[in-house]
Amino acid sequence: MKPITANFRSKAAQTLNNAQIQESIEHVYTGFFKGRLTAASDTPEWEDLRTKGKAIKDHTIAHLDYYLDLLATNVEKNGGSVFFADDAEEARQHIIDLAHKRDIKTVIKSKSMVSEEMGLEKAMNAEGFETVETDLGEYIIQLANETPYHLIAPAVHKSREDVAKLLDDDFKEGDRVPDATELTMMARKKLRGVFERADMSVTGVNFAVAESGSIALVTNEGNGRMSTTVPRVHVAVMGMEKIVPSIQDLSTMLRILIRSATGQRISTYVTMVNEARKSDEEEGPEEFHLVIMNNGRQNLLEDPQMRESLNCIRCGACLNACPVYRKVGGHAYGWVYPGPIGAIVSPVLTGVKDASNLPSASSLCGACHDACPVKINIPRMLLELRWRTAEGSTDKSERASSAKERGVWKMWRMGMMGRKRFDMGARLAGLALRPLSRNGWLKKAPPPISGWTSTRDFPSISSGSLRSKLSKRLGRSK
């Protein structure tokens, strides 16, 4: 998928003015966010699990080479094949080549964000393979020709009416809008035939277990189980960070992933795949292929300040908690990963320059850090990226701050470096703003405060500073 992170502001503005999307997206708070809180409070050892989850991920990422090697060895020992792809293009081509070699006609996909990085569905359809998303949300998004809005709820921004229009060719404006069950049955009917004729599947990987060479998939619709059992070729795709050392670790990670994602104690399906069909077995795919993709993750791995973002297990809890995501929506972020986690990984994976608005689009409220099941300190990394794009990057072309902005902060610094200058600066600003002020407030102010007064009144500078007021009160002060 081609990043278009540069359009954040305009895309955000469109969503802010879309009442239907604002209403639909509320579900991420009232449903997912609240669900996670309930699940966490029903789990007495919740904080210990988070601490353990973080430790597992810290350890794995610190020894990633070792665990990737162990995983590949074990997958091959089980009879599967492993392909390490440097980037999305290489991964995509590998899968397309494989499909050609195996004379594939129909490909079913279960939900995978990594395959979104590859733009796989579109590319395979363009190559002549009938390629169909089988996760309900992803299927809706495919029919709408859009990209996922949310890590676990790709069509969360769609109303039931939107979905009815996509699934029911006969649906007309003004018709009774089918309920969720009816809509699901429509999709099921359409997808059933595709499942039956599919000869290849591409699934994601929630976790790969290094010690056993198995992959685990978490789904609620059964499409994951169908995808890993029906077609004769199964290809699983994963980012190289989606790995845990052992089955015990998997158990910990599943507990925090599922609770953090939907608030469920366990998802309807947890599918484990160790290998393709054995010679004495009657069912299951004939081949199992694992594609492990880098696609810029090495940049995160080699970056001590950003490495922690590789701990992400893509549960979406930070999106649900984020007041900015809930207003600007998923498409504003312009690439595969929206929300707070997207704001820190997209700039590093797709280039800081175009994505410089993403780290700025935050009130730094910290709700993401609080919600993250593996305690990724997202605000710290947002601040790190703000610094790099303002002035810190050693590559000058990555610095996105304007001369005006730099000038403002230089003036600010000069004003803050001495108390006399500080008071004088405030006095001058107060004098300049006084003609605009009514009853201690401004309705309109010149830049840089004009952004504020576009929607809110701004307080006037006080007629006396705290220092002057306190000097009367605290005679003894220095």
Place this chain on the structure above:
Amino acid sequence: MVDQLAPSVGESTVEVLEHLGVNVHFLNDQTCCGQPAFNSGFRSEAHPVAARFIELFEKTDGPIVVPSGSCAAMVRNYYVDLFRGDADLLRRAALVGDRVFELTEFISKYFGTSAISGELNASATYHKCCHLLREIGINEEPLDMLSNISGLEMTPLERADVCCGFGGAFSVKMPDISSAILDEKLDFIEATGASTVIAGDTGCVYQMQGGLRRRDSSVKVIHIAEALAKSIRNSSSTGASN
């Protein structure tokens, strides 16, 4: 911010501390902890301002009390990033940081949440400012303190722990997003029917008050230091408490 835009918050802070028997000193030379530039990415500009803060305050003794969870968090949690690689400043920043407390944190830690029992006739609701809640870890303590004020009728605020949209420079740089977040907050505030909102950080106070004024709402937003100081003043004038 408090110094030039909201001196009454500072005065109230002194009043509250003195009421508790604290001997308060104000460093006349102080300006800012550096957070605005740091949060905007201009660490080279924030650095000398923050170093100046350390130089001034390391010459003092005793706790350093600030009426802002955000400023306290900057010194305690983010100087480590600002001074990265400078062992000397990091050491000194840690020594100063250990002495920094947000006002309600300081009161609940050293005096208890029932230390102030003033009087204030108002119907109010309390907004949990993000940095005080999540960076400093003060959650229910301010509400406990407010529950000891007689005459103050508190109504719970729906989504009290969700951001008001302020975020410092964010509020100016991306005003449309900041205001959309604010609007949700103001809807919940107005739904309480309270005439006063109490909050712990001046930036958030002005974000909410500025938005309420634009709505022509009569709801007032005050800093918790102001609420506490006023309640102390009221009760001492009626002789209800010491």
